Amino acid sequence: MLENKNDRKAWLYIALPLFLLVVFTFYPLVKTVLISFFSGYNSISDNFGGYFDLAAYQSLFSDQYYIGALGNTMLLVFISVPVSTVLALLIAVGLNSIKPLQKLFQTIFFLPYVTNTLAIGMVFSVMFSHPLTQGVVAEGLINTLFETSIDWVGITATYENWMFVVLIYTIWSALPFKILVFIGGLQNISKQYYDAAKIDSTPPRRVLTRITIPLLSPLISYILITSFIGAFKAYESVLAVVGTGSRLEPDRWTAVAYVYDKINQFGLDGNGISYYSRGAAGAVILFLIILVFTVINLYVSKKRVHY
Template structure:
């Protein structure tokens, strides 16, 4: 036997293959352990989703094709009759009209006002943090608290708003009991209530824009308005797009402030779709009709969100 054979003994070909198989098996086992560990930590959240999201969705699908008795118990299968009743009901189209008008009053106005306040306060000037705190304050208030505050402000005899009107010689306004003013009053309260969240998100987007962009625009001779329109808005478009989607969904799901302030009145002037669902399901105990309306509302929100992604995302600049 020569010296080479003594120093470097031949290794059977089977050993490297066996080692590769053992390594693959070890990595596969480790991957399974990591996956199971991930699901273990996700288990509480998944359980909450199952109980509070997926189960109600399945229950709504079941109830939407059944009718219920006055006590809310399932009385029989009716197929698509509940959906036919919805789409042939004038009340549904009235609620849909009110919901659309409420969305148009709250979403564009709320975003524009939040964007204006964010643009005015995102500079690192002395005292700006005080204004940032004030404009962010509504985010910490619940819907019920905000509604009670504005109910006091809208009070026809002792409310602050009518008092201020009396100081300039104007007659008091029945903000919540006059059909001409009720929806506008609820919309103003909703804009203020959502202002904190929208303002914080837009302010964060503005603060993430590099100062180099402003310096470059200034060197090119761009003024403040031109800089905001041609530089800031394209860079802020992903944030504005996100806020628009979220605000639209929230507007279609608004319930608490309407329940507290107007209860859908007067004369159904503020009877949005969600409150109509609440009336059918939990006041009239027509759970079949209420579930069918809930599914229609879900479909409308899904379609509107899809349309917004298709129509406006092409104008969103992520870089």
């Protein structure tokens, strides 16, 4: 009797969260998949049309802008995530070994995490600014310091230049949270391991690779999984750094930017496919890509993570 009463209380407590999940997560997800299957979906009347096909998916892979958006996203993911994770780990190890002013340095490194993404991105854009981007204005900080005159993020910026700036910003903005997590993990490692290493005169590099990294492997796995998911959804950072006005040029789109562009258009494209259906198909493909990489990370973590 008591167990049944406790069960009813438990279901009562989770009823509201479950309802919110169904309304704001599961329902939109299912409907997005359905919309992607109907190439004639009308977003105004919420009419699916009469064509249950895969035309929206077929049109995506013949769209050079979508291919380019996927390429931009993959480049951001596979460069920013490993680099930021390694840097965060090394900085955390360094901060953990510094006793004086340790809390102060931790706070300084964590400040970017609590600052608005768009605001910091705009600061980066100004730092790398060039007269060609906003008419006749002074050179940005970077050009001034290095005595150059390069258009890093403006309308005449090359692919290599603006992508380089976006990567720097993405890596830098990802460091604070990762550093905080790694410091917390380092402080929970028993000092006995390091004392034993000192007795054996173990070199610092070997201590890092044989003690610190294996004992932090659960946290590293968590950081990698969440970082991959976040990097695949990159949009605001790119918009803030290399956006022109309130939009991104098509050649600077990420996968999410492509989806946003399509769902903000009404009607059919030149092939008779709804823009909204194409946006939904792009969202579904991105979801599947993230799912695949998450499963791979979880599989690898079972082999490499030491608990």
